[in-house]
Amino acid sequence: MNLFNYNKLDKIEGIMKIYKIILSLCLISVLAGCDKKMTATKEDTEQVTTTTTEQVETEQSNGITEEEIAKLHIIAEDPNALPAAAKLAASYLENINGYTAEEIRELIAEYDASQIVEEDTTSDNVSMEYRIDTNSQYIGNQLVNTHYLNVLSLSDSVDVDRVEVNRGNCNVQFRNGSNPVGYGEALKFLLNCDPHNVREVKVYLKDGRELLMTPQ
The missing domain is CATH 1.20.5 (Single alpha-helices involved in coiled-coils or other helix-helix interfaces)
Known part of the structure; x- marks a missing residue:
């Protein structure tokens, strides 16, 4: 090369x-x-x-949960809610981040409390009263007084479980009457104590409620 x-x-x-x-x-x-x-x-x-x-x-900075937001909708749309509460709930929903969790939860708590009070008021509509009658008759030469306790219903239907007088210290025995007790009807009991000593009559209902009656 x-x-x-x-x-x-x-x-x-x-x-x-x-x-x-x-x-x-x-x-x-x-x-x-x-x-x-x-x-x-x-x-x-x-x-x-x-x-x-x-x-x-x-x-999510204010810590409000979806459940609480749903409850605000219920309050705002409840026709039975107080107008001020419904209006406030609607305001919270329009600007959910403009209010603190404490403010919103306080409104919800007040609404829930009002619902409980309303239910309790409805359940306390049962009303009763009592009176004591005396039947006098002679047996031989002796006058015998027999006392009866009448528990009268002031409500349409009251289902009575038992009746207690003077916290059980005065014995009563059922005589007649229909149960549940209709309006104006009464349950009659034999009263085995001095009627002047009756200080308290308590009626126990079958739904667990108690009606306390004292002398007027």
Whole structure:
């Protein structure tokens, strides 16, 4: 091989080296760009995630639960609720994050308490009263007085379980009457104690309630 061919090979090898260097530089540049792009994408993702988390925290910052929000809807739509309570509940719903959890829960607690009072008032509508009658008759030459306790219903239907006089210290024995007791009807008991000593008559109903009556 002549000198010319050697010089030609040297030039080709030199060009190849330069090409490899250029190719390496391009590859490094591309990789650097990708890494920068990936870094930026990661930062953007973290920023979006942070923003979303902050938004969720803001929406739930007052600590109100979905159950409590549902209860506010009930109060606002209840035709029997106090107008002021219904109006306040509607106001809370319009701007749920504008009020504290304590304010909202106080309204719910007051509403629940009013419902309990209403139910108790309804259940206390049962009314009764008592009177004592005396039947006098002669047995031989002796006048005998027999005393009867009449427990009268002032309600449409009262289902009586038992009657107690003077906390059980005065014995009574059932004589007649129908149970449940209708309005104006009475249960009659034989009273085995001095009627002047009667201080308390308690009627126990079958639903667990108790009616206490004292002399007027």
